[in-house]
Amino acid sequence: MPNPISAADVKALRDRTGAGMMDCKKALEEADGDVDKAIEILRIKAGKRIEDRGDRVAGEGTVQTYVHHNGRVGVLVEVDCETDFVARTDDLVTFAKEVASHIAAAGPRWLSEDEIPEEVRETELRIFEQEASDKPAEIREKIAAGKLAKWYSEVVLLEQVHVNADKHEGKTIRELQHELAAKTGENVFIRRFTRFVVGE
Numbered sequence: 001m002p003n004p005i006s007a008a009d010v011k012a013l014r015d016r017t018g019a020g021m022m023d024c025k026k027a028l029e030e031a032d033g034d035v036d037k038a039i040e041i042l043r044i045k046a047g048k049r050i051e052d053r054g055d056r057v058a059g060e061g062t063v064q065t066y067v068h069h070n071g072r073v074g075v076l077v078e079v080d081c082e083t084d085f086v087a088r089t090d091d092l093v094t095f096a097k098e099v100a101s102h103i104a105a106a107g108p109r110w111l112s113e114d115e116i117p118e119e120v121r122e123t124e125l126r127i128f129e130q131e132a133s134d135k136p137a138e139i140r141e142k143i144a145a146g147k148l149a150k151w152y153s154e155v156v157l158l159e160q161v162h163v164n165a166d167k168h169e170g171k172t173i174r175e176l177q178h179e180l181a182a183k184t185g186e187n188v189f190i191r192r193f194t195r196f197v198v199g200e
Contacts, residue, residue, distance in 0.1 A: 066100035108157035
């Protein structure tokens with residue numbers, strides 16, 4: 001019987017590769033807990049975007065803020081990296097500020113798909129399946145999955161296209177995060193965010 005995969009194992013693999021939590025969990029399950037094999041699985045599935053960054057932990061970073069000019073919406077965001085040097089660069093600080101202003105405008109509910117409670121995900125999928133119930137049976141599932149993916153792009157920060165689409169060439173927050181990681185050669189993570197709205 002395969003060993004159960006612990007949350008600590010999943011987090012360790014995520015810290016090493018920068019891949020999503022669910023992807024890391026699936027890769028570890030497929031590799032029966034073998035970390036090196038899991039990294040290989042991730043690299044095959046995600047192409048060149050995944051690299052083994054070893055035990056380099058993103059323990060440095062920056063907290064940036066955005067407050068809308070009317071003073072009614074404010075955001076705090078933490079973006080982590082590996083070294084104090086990168087944490088102080090204009091690239092990281094600017095990225096964090098851009099993410100904060102995006103969060104203020106787009107109002108994501110979760111950072112990643114992994115954070116969406118299972119019951120919420122299942123409810124949405126049921127609704128999308130109902131909406132597709134008048135379509136031929138063989139394409140219903142595909143339609144529902146497509147609608148779910150579109151919903152992710154509306155409510156999950158990493159899946160959202162940056163609100164300043166022209167400046168960022170229509171890239172998602174995840175793509176911009178990966179670009180910065182590639183440019184700095186370090187793990188770069190949006191660790192958490194909080195959005196405040198007056199009266200909410």
